[in-house]
Amino acid sequence: MSDFFRALINIISVVAIPLMFLIFLGWGLVKKVKVYEVFVEGAKDGFNVAIRIIPYLVAMLVAIGIFRASGALELMIAVLGPATNLIGMPPETLAMALMRPLSGSGSLGIMTELMKVHGPDSLIGIMASTMYGSSETTFYVLAVYFGAVGVKNTRHAVPTGLLADLAGMLAAVWICNLLF
Amino acid sequence: MLNYIWIGLILVGLFVAVGNDVTDEVRNTYRNGEVLEGTLQIQKSPSELRGSWEGELLVPKGTFNDFYGGARTDADVRLHASIAEGMDSARAILIPVSDATPRWWREMAKSGASKERLTGSVVGLQFNEDRTAARVRFTLEPVRFVKLKAITQAALDYAGTAVTIAFGLIGIMALWLGVMKVAEEAGLLLVLTRALTPVTRRLFPDVPPDHPAVGAMIMNIAANMLGLSNAATPMGLKAMEELNKLNPKVGTATNAMVTFLAINTGGLILIPATAIAVRAAAGSSNPGIIIGTSIVGAGCATIVGVVASKVLQRLPGYRKAMEVSHE
Numbered sequence: 023m024s025d026f027f028r029a030l031i032n033i034i035s036v037v038a039i040p041l042m043f044l045i046f047l048g049w050g051l052v053k054k055v056k057v058y059e060v061f062v063e064g065a066k067d068g069f070n071v072a073i074r075i076i077p078y079l080v081a082m083l084v085a086i087g088i089f090r091a092s093g094a095l096e097l098m099i100a101v102l103g104p105a106t107n108l109i110g111m112p113p114e115t116l117a118m119a120l121m122r123p124l125s126g127s128g129s130l131g132i133m134t135e136l137m138k139v140h141g142p143d144s145l146i147g148i149m150a151s152t153m154y155g156s157s158e159t160t161f162y163v164l165a166v167y168f169g170a171v172g173v174k175n176t177r178h179a180v181p182t183g184l185l186a187d188l189a190g191m192l193a194a195v196w197i198c199n200l201l202f
Numbered sequence: 203m204l205n206y207i208w209i210g211l212i213l214v215g216l217f218v219a220v221g222n223d224v225t226d227e228v229r230n231t232y233r234n235g236e237v238l239e240g241t242l243q244i245q246k247s248p249s250e251l252r253g254s255w256e257g258e259l260l261v262p263k264g265t266f267n268d269f270y271g272g273a274r275t276d277a278d279v280r281l282h283a284s285i286a287e288g289m290d291s292a293r294a295i296l297i298p299v300s301d302a303t304p305r306w307w308r309e310m311a312k313s314g315a316s317k318e319r320l321t322g323s324v325v326g327l328q329f330n331e332d333r334t335a336a337r338v339r340f341t342l343e344p345v346r347f348v349k350l351k352a353i354t355q356a357a358l359d360y361a362g363t364a365v366t367i368a369f370g371l372i373g374i375m376a377l378w379l380g381v382m383k384v385a386e387e388a389g390l391l392l393v394l395t396r397a398l399t400p401v402t403r404r405l406f407p408d409v410p411p412d413h414p415a416v417g418a419m420i421m422n423i424a425a426n427m428l429g430l431s432n433a434a435t436p437m438g439l440k441a442m443e444e445l446n447k448l449n450p451k452v453g454t455a456t457n458a459m460v461t462f463l464a465i466n467t468g469g470l471i472l473i474p475a476t477a478i479a480v481r482a483a484a485g486s487s488n489p490g491i492i493i494g495t496s497i498v499g500a501g502c503a504t505i506v507g508v509v510a511s512k513v514l515q516r517l518p519g520y521r522k523a524m525e526v527s528h529e
Contacts, residue, residue: 028473028490035428035473042433046381050388057384064383068376071439072368079364085208087360088215091352093222134480142486151481151492155474156499160467164204167463168455170439171446175454177523178514180203182460183467185510190468190503197498 071170078169082161086124095120111149111195114140118150119191123160123184130154149198156190219349226348231270232310234344237325238269242283242336259283259297259338266304275304285324285338293324295340313348371435378436382418391417405465405508406458408448415444419462426466429475438466450526457524461511468504471496 050057089095098120103113111119114136121129133150140146160183168176226232240261247255261279283297297303297320299311311320322342329336385391395402395417402409402416409415418441425434441462449456474496481489514520 025490028493032473035430035475038425038428038430039433043381046385046388046390049390050384053388055384055387060384060387061380063380064386065376065380067443068374068379068436069372071379071443072371072375075371076365076368079368080361081208083360083364084357085211085215087356088219088353089211090215091356092215092219092349094214094218097218130476130480133477134484137480137484137486142481142484143488143491147481147484147486148492148495151474151477152495152499154480155471155477155492155496156469157503158467158469161207163463163467166435167438167442167466168459171442171449171459172453173446173455173459175523176204177455177460178203178511178517178520179455179460179463180207182464182507182511182514186464186468186503186507189506190499193502194495194499197495201495 074172075166075169078165079162082165086161090121090125090128109192109195110199112146114146115149115153115195118153122153122157122191123187126159126162129159145198145202148202149194152194152198153191156194157187160184160187215353219353222349223347227346232345232348233269233342234346235341236269237339237341239265239337239339240279242285242338244334244336247333248287254284254286255336256282256284257335259295270306274306279304279307285327293327295322295324295338297321309348310342310345313345313351314343374432375436375439378433379440382421382437382440386414386417391421394420405461408456408458409445410448413444413448415441415448415458418444423465423470427470427472429471429473438462451524454523457511457515460515461508464507464511465504468500468507470500470504 047057047061050060095117099113099116102116106113106116118129118132118136121132133154136150137147142148142151164176164179164183168174168179230236238261240259242255242257242259244255244257246257259279259281263275263278266275266279267273279302281297281300281302283295285293285295287293297307299308299318299320303311307320311317314320320342322340324338324340326339327336382391391414392412395412398416398420399411402420403411406416406419418437422434422438422441425431425437442459445456445459445462446452448458473493477492477496478489481492
């Protein structure tokens, strides 16, 4: 069942983009849209949007970079470590949970490292990869998406994102303990 | 809140870095000025052309770990090294950083003048009879302010990374914005939008059900679920631009934007391809086993995110931030 599901999704991911080109542009042709002209018109914005993100992304990534390089994460793990046992969370995976919202490459590195040390099919390995799959890099997404429209006052976006991350991590701990 | 998190990351980073460096200095973690002993298997002796000994430096695992006070290496340290004779018969040792370099030394090299090698001064050099090997006693260059140097380097590196990421987006942004524009003109997005109106009306009550923002948001969420992150980002940014057209107070996030981002950062994805690939590479017997658990995790994150965005938007402080002043 899970294999079938996986194969199906894999096929969809492969054909999705060519199919989208076909349907979107084909539909445009049927509706007598001047496809080339309209495409170029829309594509013009690409450059501006990408450039507009830069200051937001610099601000966010530099802060995260300083935090990561300082060793603050290790300190947090030392402080919070003892508490994680209470919820059935191996302390090794705490680094993953803390890094996930901050940095995509950082959490990928932690996941790879944990699997190398503990094995991919250990509880720690499964939990770390579940955590990786259970969330997006919240701060990166916030910087890019709000940066694109020049939003500086993000209101409740950060607490919302962090609550969602917390829920995702706790759910990952719970479901892995339940099944493995 | 982002203000506080942002400055918090930086200040905590700075304080922890200073704290770590002071601790290292007090404990002399890097054994500055202390003498380490090893043996050099000489492969090349000084000649007229070359004023140095070259060979393989061996520091036994036990010696290394005792010296640095902890499990710093899990094998004997065997590295290429050279000893050069300088003025006043002062001798310097050069140990280039390679894959075989223990992590501890690599960290030390990172904060030195040259990141590619460790340097030190030789205190004693005792050859055996046939001069094929020598006992070397040496002190490495003092290592200080490791973390402060690291955060400086990180700040500079990440500023560059941000630009690389943004530049990398230009092409795919242009591609997808072009395709989306054609779909919009052809009325295709509207078809999609209408089909999902019952859902989107509840999620985004402030957005008119037929607004182009809804179509772009649906496309973004669908692309994310299929793991097409290259397509998802441009569509998401397009959605943000459309949402911003409805924004009465440009520069401030609207309720719809926050709910949209909550769904987005929840990261609901049908196949977590990256995690599966890493698991397969690590030799897992069943790499795909995390598909189900990830869907549960991300599902919880998404639901909590959406509910939190709806609850938090009612808080007086956040409501006030949205009020438009009429002066």
